[in-house]
Amino acid sequence: MRGRANVAKASDRAYQQIRLAMLNGDFAPGAPLKEEELAQLFGVSRTPVREALRRLEAEYLVRRTDGARSFVADWSTDDVAEMFTLRAMLEGHAAARAATRISAGALAELGVLNATLGRAIDSGDTDSFLKANRDFHAVVLAAAQSPRLAGMLTALVEQPVVRRTAQRYGAAEFRRSHAEHSALVEALRAGDPTWAESTMTGHIRRAFHAFAAASDQLPAV
Amino acid sequence: MRGRANVAKASDRAYQQIRLAMLNGDFAPGAPLKEEELAQLFGVSRTPVREALRRLEAEYLVRRTDGARSFVADWSTDDVAEMFTLRAMLEGHAAARAATRISAGALAELGVLNATLGRAIDSGDTDSFLKANRDFHAVVLAAAQSPRLAGMLTALVEQPVVRRTAQRYGAAEFRRSHAEHSALVEALRAGDPTWAESTMTGHIRRAFHAFAAASDQLPAV
DNA sequence: ATCGCAGCTGATGTATACAAAGAAGCATTG
């Protein structure tokens, strides 16, 4: 606020920029995150950087040692497995809730997003696929109308490891996702919570095993 | 750190004191939480207070308006229902995991805690009951060995509304809890995840309905 | 050579000053 005409608060900008950099893999897992360094990097003071780091810590993107030093979180195979398990459960629950609450508009939006997703597969555009996929899941989550559930899930969904590994998925995996999304839309349109939940849970579990298979081919997780 | 010999960091103290005050009901739901005011109240500066407020916000104990002002969260009936639903799911999952991971020592500890709980019922000591109950659930959660799951649950479990209402539970409710805990210990000792999960989920769901019944008798939730 | 300790270095924690954004109160005008 001092001598600047910002669109957003400095702490928000710091949060988003650090987050983006981590998801892009600009910071190596395990690398130390020094407040002063980040502050200079983004042109703000330490105060908003500290706030951003706390938020990222709550999202498991940043790990703090006992000595209060911050590091880029590095996820073990077990950590990823745990995350997928929780995500399958929570997102399955979200799908069940959504089945009885989703609006016609949201349903239409899901159709559009899944079509976009299909085109992205055909053109081999991984980034577009990932974006459409993210949006699809976000719409389902919003339809669940459970703010706390949403909060928990957003903390789990985006993780650098996952994003990196997704680049290695084969075309078959992508098509499989596309088909599963279609099934989910059907289940939601039918208003069947059990069907929707099963479909979503299976969808996430399959993604987990695709991840595990793909990460075996990587030098390091 | 300036001119003080603290046992813990000021931000931690601020966090715990504000949290405790809220759980004790010292702050009315919906009341404004002003940084400067809290700072003077606890003898620290605004900086650690701000940090504490952010943590409490993440735990849904503090709500912030668009204008960035902080207030004591007031939970609607729907909010409480949502919370119990999520808790039943997550804590059920924790029990399932614990069934295959719990140590003999932790099992013994659960037995001791549940015995303490029984004695608290006999002597009509509600506070002791609540503490033993909290400890019991904490041991199960620790046995699940899932740090992220633990993080999610601790944010859900302790809420002022719940604690206030628990004071209204009848003796029958307490004994029911006691019996259900015993069943859970059996399931865990048998190492049966499905049994443990069902028992825990039922336990939480029953608590929810006891809460709903008790809160009907209150002037305001 | 290794262990232990002292001092140093660098990073985090806290306090405080000031800037900006909102909210509330007041006056003015239709």
Place this chain on the structure above:
DNA sequence: CAATGCTTCTTTGTATACATCAGCTGCGAT
């Protein structure tokens, strides 16, 4: 009298200085 715009005051956001702490380095003793 109601509505609206302006002013004032309260509250939060950011920057910065300084205190404190943790880890490291280098020296010495065993």
